Amino acid sequence: MGVVVFPGSNCEGDAMEAVEVLGGEPSVLWHAEATTRSVDAVIVPGGFAHGDYLRPGAIARFSPVMAAVAEFAAEGGPVLGICNGFQVLTEAGLLPGALQKNRGLQFLCTTVALRVESRRSVLTSALEPGTVLHIPINHFEGNYTASPETLAELRSEERVILRYVDNPNGSLDDVAGICSEGRNVVGLMPHPERACHRLLGSTDGIALLRSFLDAGNQPSDLVIPARLSTSAGTPS
């Protein structure tokens, strides 16, 4: 499991701890190196990559590592963007739409209820639709927006995978998390890694991260055929 680190990332250690607790082997993918090495899945963690200057993700998308992540994703590799990582993936064009400032113009750190809308993604494959999860959010720019056409496409293709039960930030259609056409790239504003230990108040993040780890370990029919037909560079 590769965890991308930009200058200004700050949830990379948390993501690695959660992955390790679930039996994965995390390693750092440094922003300046244009490779995903031989990892079988990639997490773009939360934080403030490049200080969020200009706009969250706007500078990070140009980091050498992102070209490698895009290639990895194109080959069907599982990629998860959490919070700032979701913002980076939208800026990089790996996921549609954008994250704008919260309704209310304030940073929000609180635990919210999420409803699983689809199990057809590398993040939600182990969860029944309708399941309600309690997971913390921690963002200023988490208000999801997209063009009407994009939203219609996301809805018709069942690519809105998580919705807020009680919309905290003004997100369009209560969107909390979406996936790519190939269902192997996912982005969500809530932090599943913060909900993986009973002492921290919720363990609802485990099922999500477990699904994602499994996607890395066992290529399934969830991912696009491109990956299955690629011989060179297929993640092991």
Place this chain on the structure above:
Amino acid sequence: MEAKLHRTLGLTDEEADDIRRILGRPPNHLELAMYAVMWSEHCSYKSSRIHLGRLPSGGPRVLVGPGENAGVVDVGDGIGAAIRIESHNHPSAIEPYQGAATGAGGILRDIFTMGARPIALMDALRVGPLDDGRSRWILEGIVSGISGYGNSVGVPTVGGEVVCDRTYTGNPLVNVACLGLLPVERLVLGRASGAGNVAVLLGSATGRDGIGGVSVLASAGFGAGTGDDDDAAKRPSVQVGDPFEEKRLIEACLALLDAGLVVGIQDLGGAGLTCAASETASRGGVGMDVDVTAVPRRETAMEPFEVMTSESQERMLAIVTPEDLDEVLALCARWEVRAAVVGRVTGAGGRLRILDGFDGPVLADVPATSLHEDAPRYDRPLAPAGPPQAPATSPPPPVDPGADLLALLMDPSWVYRQYDSQLFLNTVEGPGGDAALLRLKHPTTGRDTGRGLALTTDGNHRWCAVDSRLGTAMVVAEAVLNLACVGARPLALVDCLNFGNPEHPQVLRQLSDCIDGMAEACLALDLPVVGGNVSLYNESRGTDIDPTPVVTVLGMVDRLQRRPPGVVLVAGAVVMVLGPRSSDLGGARWAADAAGDGRAPGPLPELDLGRHQQECALVRALVNDGLLAGVHDIADGGLAVAIGELVARSGVGAHLDGIGGHGELFSEAASRVVACVAEEHVAEVLDRAAAAGVPAAVVGHTGGDRLVIEGLVDLDVAEVTAAWRDQLPLALGR
């Protein structure tokens, strides 16, 4: 000309004479500017130092006591906990966002200077009443500043306080505490040693921001409170923060320390490069040459005195050997941190010389130690001892105690929801409870020790205005009881002493009494004071703030097996008061509000520190053994606020019987908690209280949708919750 200059810089005529004596000649402009910042009240503690020595600071767990960048306590498994608290009051009054942001930034550097990774911030905020537009602007600015800086720099804010009172209208208080963890073997002290070693300036380029911050701004009071031209003119003395620069600086410095590449390291805070260069040299018993032209700048045509006294943020000074220099520069480049060799450690004489090019003319030449150790120490006049006058009689009983109870409730979540409180996956109990509780993981291996660290921040100006000595002791006692409510025993304390103008004898009396009260309480509760900060000249329009010592206490949970019960009620349980019953309204907030002038009556209720120890030990044991379903200490606002918050936070009603009147409802007497106890545990809790010698009484039961206190209060739970939840957002017009 010179006489005028030293006064402009904030030095007295006598201090200027001292400088002339030390140098054996008249100082030049640059030298005078360096002494002015180093001998400021903020840097030299010249009015408070003779009193601070009375605080107990030693103990077997103390690895580093007061006087360094932060105190360090041994928390086991080879882990040291570095802790410090600092004020950023005056900058926050002038420019709330940047003032508070750079307050957080500054204290983070104090922590990683010790070799510790910062893992938690706490902020104690005090502003004027929110019906005043300027106070609303100040509070919103402060909160945005801490949110904007702390979240981005990647350190969670796990707790704090918000107090609104007219004593802070012209002079708000922003006190920020930080906790960091380090492997004990990496402990670093800010010392230069080894002639020939080089001093490398890391981080931001130097600009004109913050010049005179410690002297002009921090060490003088405010004039007229609002819109005063002189105060507005101080705005350039406020620094501007860049959390992304600080984040890279943290990572680069910790990487340098991990790789064993630094001999000593020091942050640049108040008094900038002058302070960092002279402190590292002075502590290491060496001298230093600084090439002022080698300092990277963000502005053109800066004078040497501007470079040497600038308080531009996000800068560190690392002392490294010439052999390691290339590796140091490479590591800094990886983290995109600017690094420039600006100084050389020299041996003999211990002089700090400022040069125009390493081989160029000498611009300043002073004994390094004279900037610290020769700073004046004032034994300023104290007003006569004796408790200050406070009205001895309580106001008449309330017409509607229920309405008064509602008015005292305020949910601070509008503030803390804007802070990342969970980063690093440690936060078991975050903001809003009696104390924050964090998992203790090893700072480099990440291994969970199975123990927990607790943090609380407390202050109470009303108590301290009535009686600074006893009031301060009560503040310390309350902090220790707050820790007990999450199952923690106290390890160490840091203090931030916010007072008025020390040239006023009654203010110095308050300061002296406060230190005596803190010393008494800390000795009785076995609590070393490992660091502190003194903020004086908190006055506006000639009126001093009420004495406001704020303490942050670090505690330990030896076996962290379950989440603490928290400030909640569960339905179908029993409500108990653990601790003595009291109807004493001395110092109480209800009485101060009811009196109309905001002054609480005196004297304060009795504090028996021995009984307080027993109370804390009992609560701690009951929490850790899982015998309580909910618990909350009784302090500000008394039993009324304690039960009101328990009801509001859980949405569960309660019916209390036998509360003997408004005195018992609003008394803030020490050593008491309200507990919610399941029926099956009531007998055991009563037995254990009896065995511990702590009075315990069943005062009611939980459930239903009303909060009833027989003969006094009858409210709908929804009404209590709404009053609590909406008070702050409504006051702010949100």
